[in-house]
Amino acid sequence: MRLLIIGSLNGQIGAASQIAMSRGAKVSQVDDIEMAMASLRAGKGADMAMIDVNLPIRNLVSMLASERINLPVIACGVNTDATAAANAIRAGAKEFLPLPPDPELIAAVLEAVSQENNKLVFADPTMKDVVSLAEQIAPSSASVLINGETGTGKEVMASYLHTHSNRADKPFVCVNCAAIPENLLESELFGHEKGAFTGAIARRVGKFEEANGGTLLLDEISEMDIQLQAKLLRAIQEKMIDRVGGTKPVPVDIRIIATSNRDLAEAVAEKTFREDLLFRLNVVTLKIPPLRERPVDIDVLSRHFAKKYSESNGLSERKIDETAMAKLKANPWRGNVRELENTIHRAVLLCQGDVITGDAILMPDGSATPSGQAGATANIAINGAAATGALVGRKVADVEKDLILNTLDHCFGNRTHAANILGISIRTLRNKLKLYSDDGVDVPAAAGENRYQARA
Incomplete structure (x- = not known):
């Protein structure tokens, strides 16, 4: 983790940098926004910027965007009132960090930005x-x-x-x-x-x-x-x-x-x-084999994500019961680990009590997840005639548009994931979406934006 601090290192911001370094971050510091941009242009990259709330945050965010530098910005300040914190968020900061610094809070922010990229969880x-x-x-x-x-x-x-x-x-x-x-x-x-x-x-x-x-x-x-x-x-x-x-x-x-x-x-x-x-x-x-070929990892990863999102949402750890695990192992997971992670995150939020049951394992639209090949076959048999009837009389271009937009919505706007499911290149998908957008169609936003980081 490379942390760029923008502002004076006197007092509490200096203390924050010491805490970040003790948590393994490599910290560099500049006095103002112009120096920050010069540092980034010179190739002294950063994974996160921590900026004094009194500096012009909106200017920094605008300059980063104009030069296509993806850098999550965290505002921080001493004895700052709620209005200043809210203004920092409106200006484009991903989060506000109050000072004096709390070691655990800084650690949580650093971890959220790094997204555990160095950690491999597997057993299969x-x-x-x-x-x-x-x-x-x-x-x-x-x-x-x-x-x-x-x-x-x-x-x-x-x-x-x-x-x-x-x-x-x-x-x-x-x-x-x-x-x-x-x-x-x-x-x-x-x-x-x-x-x-x-x-x-x-x-x-x-x-x-x-x-x-x-x-x-x-x-x-x-x-x-x-x-x-x-x-x-x-x-x-x-x-x-x-x-x-x-x-x-x-x-x-x-x-x-x-x-x-x-x-x-x-x-x-x-x-x-x-x-x-x-x-x-x-x-x-x-x-790397797909998740459907790693049944042991479905179990291990599900429990890992349940613990992770229980902690991040301030909940007691949610356990996964046998009915939920059976549904998880029956799912083909065409979106692989990313889809499983989203499903478990959703289950942590939706489950009643401290145990995730089969009822909490849902698709993004709220429908139940597939329960195996037999269930999928039956579903096709029941719905096949109705689906065919619904297509008759429609233009191919309209059917294609609905398929693309529905798939994109299912993937939470992730263009790469949607293109993979549709069997087309990401370039072709982008061209289609531009046509739809130009025609006034509401296209799902690109995935990857969260509180701390924006990645198209």
Whole structure:
């Protein structure tokens, strides 16, 4: 966890930084917003910013947004009244932290932002084999390709590799290739010089330089434009990058980890992914099995999430009874661990008493979860005729629109998850959603925004 403190270190903010460091955070400090932006542009990255409530928070949030820097902002202040705290939240702060600092509160905020990315929870033998291989290759600097369905925990595995590597004390930087528009991804990766394009108001170091000495995760690399793949290949081969608008190459020393929910060999055959880049990336491939093939992990993860969300909601620990566990193990979990986590979080909030029963295991729309293949088959038989009748007379485009929007709603707005379920690329999904939005259709907001962090 890298914490950037914006404001004077005198008094209570200094005490807060000491508490954060005692909890394992790496803390840096600047006096004002201009210095903070200069630090971030220079590649001195941060996972969270803690800013004095008396500084212009709205200006900071606006500047971060204009330069596409995703950084959760936490306001803090001494003896601050409720109005100042509320104004800080309205200005874009994700949370307000009162000072003098409470060690446990600071620890909770740090944990919420880090989202336990370094913690692997597993017990199933199939997953143990994958983790064993990961531990074997972690100390090397070899590139690794992590393959698996959406929601299986590819980013968590990448973080696990980094923390068990010889680069663990260096930065771990993640770039979601599916979440950044094509025309901006090159700048995000390699940085840019001032004036290189409209909106480039200052030189900015890219993720390659920010990760120098450490690990760079290219999440969902299959969504990267094939022309940019050529520049990525050169950067990996020569360990040199060119900033957009730059005049001389910049040397970098990083380990590359890439993830994909698609079979990249098939993408090569479809000519949407470079074969030479695939060879560079998959020195070692880790394939994470879907949750439905890890029955032991369904049990272990369910109990882990029940404990986690009981604590985070200030509740006594909710136990899972046999009827609930039977329903959990019967579910196909097409959204894998992410879907299971959401289901358990919902069950913790909905259960009556201290025990989660089968009645609390519900789908996002409030309906019961599938209870096995027999139940699914019966459901298809009962509803098949009605569903077919409902489609007759409708235009294909309208049916497609309803399917896409309903799937997106089911996935809480997660574009990558929805695209995976629909069997289309994230780019195709975005194009469809833009058309719907332009026609005035209400499109579900992108998933990933929470109290502490916003990730598209």
